[in-house]
Amino acid sequence: MKLVYREREWELRGGLTARAAIKKIGLDPEAVLVVRNGQLVTDDTLLHEEDEVKLIAVISGGVGGGGHSQGRLEP
Amino acid sequence: MKCKRCGEPAVINMRQHKLGLCGDHFTEWLISYTERAIEKYSMFERGDRLLLAVSGGKDSLALWDILLRLGYDVEALYIDLGIGDEQYSEQSKAKVERFAAGKEGAAYSVVNVKGTYGKSVLELAQEKRGRKVCSLCGLVKRHIMNRTAYEGGFTAVATGHNLDDEAAVLFQNALRWQTGYLARQAPVLPSTHPHLARKVKPFFRLYERETAAYAVVRGIDYIYDECPHSVGATTIFYKELLNQLEERSRGAKQQFYLSFLQARDKHGLFQQELAQLELGECEKCGQPTTAPTLCAFCRLWEVE
Ligand code: SF4
Ligand SMILES: [Zn+2]
Ligand SMILES: [Zn+2]
Numbered sequence: 001m002k003l004v005y006r007e008r009e010w011e012l013r014g015g016l017t018a019r020a021a022i023k024k025i026g027l028d029p030e031a032v033l034v035v036r037n038g039q040l041v042t043d044d045t046l047l048h049e050e051d052e053v054k055l056i057a058v059i060s061g062g063v064g065g066g067g068h069s070q071g072r073l074e075p
Numbered sequence: 076m077k078c079k080r081c082g083e084p085a086v087i088n089m090r091q092h093k094l095g096l097c098g099d100h101f102t103e104w105l106i107s108y109t110e111r112a113i114e115k116y117s118m119f120e121r122g123d124r125l126l127l128a129v130s131g132g133k134d135s136l137a138l139w140d141i142l143l144r145l146g147y148d149v150e151a152l153y154i155d156l157g158i159g160d161e162q163y164s165e166q167s168k169a170k171v172e173r174f175a176a177g178k179e180g181a182a183y184s185v186v187n188v189k190g191t192y193g194k195s196v197l198e199l200a201q202e203k204r205g206r207k208v209c210s211l212c213g214l215v216k217r218h219i220m221n222r223t224a225y226e227g228g229f230t231a232v233a234t235g236h237n238l239d240d241e242a243a244v245l246f247q248n249a250l251r252w253q254t255g256y257l258a259r260q261a262p263v264l265p266s267t268h269p270h271l272a273r274k275v276k277p278f279f280r281l282y283e284r285e286t287a288a289y290a291v292v293r294g295i296d297y298i299y300d301e302c303p304h305s306v307g308a309t310t311i312f313y314k315e316l317l318n319q320l321e322e323r324s325r326g327a328k329q330q331f332y333l334s335f336l337q338a339r340d341k342h343g344l345f346q347q348e349l350a351q352l353e354l355g356e357c358e359k360c361g362q363p364t365t366a367p368t369l370c371a372f373c374r375l376w377e378v379e
Pocket of ligand 2: 078079080081082083096097098099100
């Protein structure tokens with residue numbers, strides 16, 4: 001099966017869950033979403049040999065925090 | 076995993092709620108969860124004019140989508156900061172334009188930092204060596220958001236901050252026990268000065284993976300690449316740490332943040348920090364400030 005995350009690609013054998021595949025390539029299941037053959041699926045989904053899987057990173061952000069004052073008194 | 080409501084395949088498993096849902100039921104759930112947060116925390120009401128800060132990212136576009144669907148009177152604001160060789164700003168602006176073009180009632184305005192003040196945030200950062208781009212960026216954004224809200228007569232400024240954002244900031248503030256910040260970090264910041272807009276974060280109870288999943292399910296085209304300045308940012312590191320914790324112990328992030336709010340708002344934690352600091356007005360722009368003459372934003376543009 002083909003697994004894509006950002007600009008990287010992996011070729012894995014089918015027959016494991018998405019969660020296991022994510023861990024196998026060293027990512028945190030909490031930090032990605034799994035899109036299999038164009039469909040968003042949960043991480044207990046069993047992946048097959050012919051599947052195309054894309055992992056979407058969900059973490060974003062910098063310290064400016066989109067401009068919220070996060071406790072500062074001024075705007 | 077099957078949808079708890081209809082038995083179709085689930086698209087997301089929200090373990091902290093013990094809830095797996097299909098695409099349709101997930102969107103329905105997320106919209107109503109957001110609406111309940113807006114109502115429960117008295118963020119704003121129907122009929123109030125709302126200014127939404129949009130970045131082109133998943134959270135702000137998802138929130139825009141939801142506020143429009145719920146029928147709120149919302150106008151978006153995109154701030155063209157000129158960051159990341161200005162390319163990043165261009166790309167993220169294109170996402171905002173694209174979203175608005177495909178959506179009835181999606182009105183927005185753009186403030187271009189360089190056009191308005193003479194320098195982009197990046198140029199400002201090059202000039203002020205020793206100051207982090209993100210801190211300048213945050214300062215500029217907050218000033219422009221507040222000014223736009225005030226001048227346009229908006230009731231409140233909304234942002235797309237989610238629970239992961241809030242938990243990361245809480246973690247950061249708690250690591251240094253910045254009690255003043257801890258006393259004021261909140262999903263609703265009331266206006267404490269006539270020139271200070273109320274600030275609200277309707278997504279504050281949602282995990283980041285949920286707002287991302289909403290954007291994916293709804294086919295919202297958002298800017299996926301990170302702002303180049305966020306690479307290696309400590310907030311991202313804190314988010315990763317908190318996710319590891321979540322992986323070991325379901326609901327840990329939610330508990331960390333929501334029980335903090337409860338300890339403070341119900342049990343008075345850090346309350347003594349709120350002893351009022353007087354807010355004056357900036358001599359140049361009139362915005363509220365604790366500084367004696369010019370506010371932090373106006374000081375940026377003073378020639379040294
Ligand atoms: S990462 Fe930093 S520079 Fe980039 S948008 Fe966020 S606060 Fe601004
Ligand atoms: Zn369903
Ligand atoms: Zn000023």
